[in-house]
Amino acid sequence: METTEAIHKWRSIRRFKDDPVSMEALRAVLEAGRRAPSWENVQPWHFIVIEDQAMKEKLAKLASGQKQVARAPVVIAVCGDLSAWDKPKNREALMELVEAGVMKVTEEIIDDIILKDPVFYVAENGPAIILARTFEQLGIAYGFMGIEAVNQGLGMCIVGALSNEATGAKQKIYQEIKSDLGMPESMYLLALLTLGKANEAPNPRPRKAFNKIVSREKVGIAF
Numbered sequence: 709m710e711t712t713e714a715i716h717k718w719r720s721i722r723r724f725k726d727d728p729v730s731m732e733a734l735r736a737v738l739e740a741g742r743r744a745p746s747w748e749n750v751q752p753w754h755f756i757v758i759e760d761q762a763m764k765e766k767l768a769k770l771a772s773g774q775k776q777v778a779r780a781p782v783v784i785a786v787c788g789d790l791s792a793w794d795k796p797k798n799r800e801a802l803m804e805l806v807e808a809g810v811m812k813v814t815e816e817i818i819d820d821i822i823l824k825d826p827v828f829y830v831a832e833n834g835p836a837i838i839l840a841r842t843f844e845q846l847g848i849a850y851g852f853m854g855i856e857a858v859n860q861g862l863g864m865c866i867v868g869a870l871s872n873e874a875t876g877a878k879q880k881i882y883q884e885i886k887s888d889l890g891m892p893e894s895m896y897l898l899a900l901l902t903l904g905k906a907n908e909a910p911n912p913r914p915r916k917a918f919n920k921i922v923s924r925e926k927v928g929i930a931f
């Protein structure tokens with residue numbers, strides 16, 4: 709499928725057939741997430757594939773009872789791994805870029821300049837920005853995954869309305885789920901992706917008009 713066609717075909721799908729998702733298609737969707745770009749290549753994500761019905765029902769509760777979570781054949785828990793922003797790990801990611809020839813800087817520049825500058829070193833900006841940047845990276849990853857899902861003939865919905873560290877709601881069930889899923893403290897469950905063969909064919913959802921959101925050179929001048 710052409711990329712433009714896949715983008716245009718995107719709809720959030722919330723009703724699924726019972727058909728299983730093939731391993732090949734599922735792997736392609738996960739691979740799309742793995743290949744997503746991220747800030748300094750820190751890749752602060754972890755994807756947990758969930759097919760167990762009891763766990764899907766628990767996750768539906770975490771998503772304020774959203775039925776699609778329990779009904780989808782596959783749910784991917786998209787986790788933000790906040791430890792990826794810790795200095796040693798962030799440094800490791802930068803060094804990999806240096807070794808790959810992407811960044812042409814010395815170790816001294818990494819240690820004395822990059823990892824001390826709040827513009828380049830995210831953790832320098834405090835926990836709120838660390839969380840914001842984590843969401844930013846995950847959004848790119850599940851954006852890629854959604855396009856690949858369309859390409860694989862699958863329907864997907866991003867479920868962000870969750871009890872977790874970001875919302876502070878229902879911490880008892882959230883902590884229980886974190887433990888069930890083997891997630892360390894520094895890993896946050898920030899989105900669920902429901903995945904399966906679509907059992908609905910919705911019309912495109914409304915979008916703001918092109919010229920309302922795009923300008924040429926200056927806000928308000930039409931492109």
Ligand SMILES: Cc1cc2nc3c(=O)[nH]c(=O)nc-3n(C[C@H](O)[C@H](O)[C@H](O)COP(=O)(O)O)c2cc1C
Binds near residue numbers: 718722774866868
């Ligand atoms: C970050 C994010 C979180 C979302 N959370 C939910 C959610 O919790 N439940 C839901 O049904 N849809 C959720 N959606 C889907 C949006 O409602 C949907 O993308 C939007 O209405 C546009 O529809 P479309 O995706 O079909 O074009 C979410 C979308 C995004 C990008």
